[in-house]
Amino acid sequence: MLTGSAILLFKAFQWLALFFFIGLNGGYILLNVLTFFTLPPYVRRRVLSDLPEPHSGFEPPVSLILTAFNEESVIVGSVRSLLQLDYPEYEIIVVNDGSTDRTLEVLSEEFDLVVFPEAFRPRVAHKPVRTIYQSRLYPELRVVDKENGGRKSDAANAGINAARFPLVCPLDADSVLQRDSIRLLVRPFLEDSRTVATGGIVRILNGCEVSGGFLTRVGMPRNPLALVQIVEYLRAFLFGRIGWSAIDALPLISGAFGLFHKETLVALGGYRHDTLAEDMELVLRIHRHFRLQGKPYRVTFVPDPVCWTEAPEDLRTLRNQRIRWHRGLLECMSIHRELIFHPKARTLGWFTMPFLLVFEGIGPLVEVLGYGIMILGFALGLISFSGFMAFMLVALGLGIVLTLTSVLLEEASYDTYPRVGQILTLILTAVAENMGYRQLTAVWRVQGMWRWLRNADSSWGKMARTGTWQAAAVPREREQPAAAAPAKSA
């Protein structure tokens, strides 16, 4: 028999969980409403995007920074993709972060690299640069070979130092960009001189086909984990980022693809090395710097799908990624806690940061405990079957409604998945996402919270890439040995 105080505790937790549930879903619904008011008008204005747009010569040149740590399987395809972007002036800086595989060798063979006597200027901190190479085939391509810094941020900082243009764009090695992605992301810089950073929608590449460095067919992955991440990304980008951007409080620009005013990054000291969410930390630092000093600036989100990236397909990699992300989130909240309810932080300090801290940061713990206590309460007879079922159905049902709303937004705005079969798959995945996947990621996030509390060691983690999407991007003669390798080992 449970004691009176245990029952009281149980009831208190019930109320806590209820308020949490209302706050979390209320926040999501609000973001959803904001997106419904923002996205359709934006898409209507894009009706002339099919018209040819000549370059005027007034577009600011851009430095693309591709950070690579043991990326021999994807790096050539990624660079080839970047070489074909539709933008008048840009350079590509590949930063080889002390790779232990053949990343540097494949780059050298493919792009005919020669040692380049660059007058390198270290303005933001990173591990020492060993050599700088220049491609003999593509004058816009340079490779910075440096000692391993253990974090992507260290490599990105070296890229910032090597960048020659006013706008810098740090990228992941497995990012595949739309041909017009830079043109779209530059637009806010042209329209408003206060703009210091922009980001766009990132989509899942698994299941798609890439040829010649560009996405040629949008497909659905067969791997269920990758599939569920499609709807997860739809949720995160379509009503997460767009909603936050609508109230001028965008807390994150994805590390996979964002565009920044270089001098702002240099003035702020570049990326920090002591956090696992260096992309979020940087954006929050930009907000903090400008808001607390009362300087005008803009961090904006371009609601166009501009970048495709590979999602993890195995539980181990996904788990590590989510633990890392969650730990990174809590690190950012801790580093920039001054922003929370700061009078000058406006919407960011009064809405976004508290929401992220309570519902995204601590939320998984409440969620996991909530499910656990509901089940325990039911098992002990404290909750009737009817009550148990009703609360579970409300929790799961609302989750499905919110995910399906993202699917609807996607359908109405971009029509990226045009086949009926694809839409049905998305609908079923939206249901599956809420019936086990979200709960599983909540457990991982609690683990991330635990590691953050323990201040356990961490590094930027190796993503197990399949790279299947870019088979067509690799020239034939290079494709054969790779295809032969598994046969040999077999």
Added chain:
Amino acid sequence: MSSLILPADLTAGGFTDLAWGMVRVIAVLLALLLAQILGLRALLAHRKRHQARFRAVWAPLLATVIDTYPPRLPRLPRRDVISFLLIWNVFQESLRDRSKERLNRVARRLHVNRVAARLVRRRGVRDRLIAVTAIGHLGEASVWPDLERIAEFDETVLSLSAARAMLRIDARRGADRVISLLARRADWPAANLATMLAEAGPDAISDALVHAARLADGPQAPRVIRLLELVHVDAASPVIRGILETSDDAEAVTACLRVVQDPALLDLVRRRTTDERWQIRLQAVRALGRMGSRSDEWYLIRALEDANWWVRYRAARALAQLPAMDAQRLHRLSHTVDDRYGRDMLRQVIAEQEIAC
């Protein structure tokens, strides 16, 4: 066990009933969402099929105007006018001269010009954008007052499209109107403006732009000055000279140095290579690279010792660009530069040139 549940318990009857009520609401919402997603899919699929059929007829037909005027035109149902204008606009922006005229004849014969003029006055942004663009290509002067009104709308894309349409209908009159709006339209991207004004041509825009540059002040001044690179050198030079001689505004001077092309202003440019602000020194050495003579070598070698990396880099590039400068001479110069940073920079630029060759 149920006796333990107090009235304030969330799982008590009242709350459970409320939760079941919510379950029903959510179920209805889910059904509506599913219906909406699937309905939308069906509608989009139907539209796509219709668009494909429409394109299959009209795209090849409009493509024939590259060579000739099509003798026969199929009937254009009213509901397809927007689809027609979308394809027609793409052809207009891809073709030249006579082909554009033939496209206009096609549109007029189908009375699309009248429909487009009506659409310009509609409320919907999408249809308006398509119609305003078409009106510009058609040169429909009757819609001018509407375009002037739309060019003042807060809506950036729409107002910019109206400005472009005015420039296409009457380049000189359009330039006067559009350039007069520049000071108030900080939201119009410089890149789009430059494309539009370049399309109108220097004859049409020179007077208005030079006048605007003379009067420009405040944050919009550099943007207007930068556009001077689109006008005739003779027309721009007096304004640039005036600013370089008298102004101390860093933004305005920098903008002038970016666009200066007249060798008669070289002395004023050289003076700016020692300005205390690095942004000005940077643009000054770039300008010397663009229009300097062999006698500017001395200024650029001095700039190689600049404290700022960018000034050194641009000075080295400018040296390489000077008339009669070749690889051998650059190599010789790299041995004579005393400053280590300047020497490193020159070597970098020599390497860049060698790789480019």
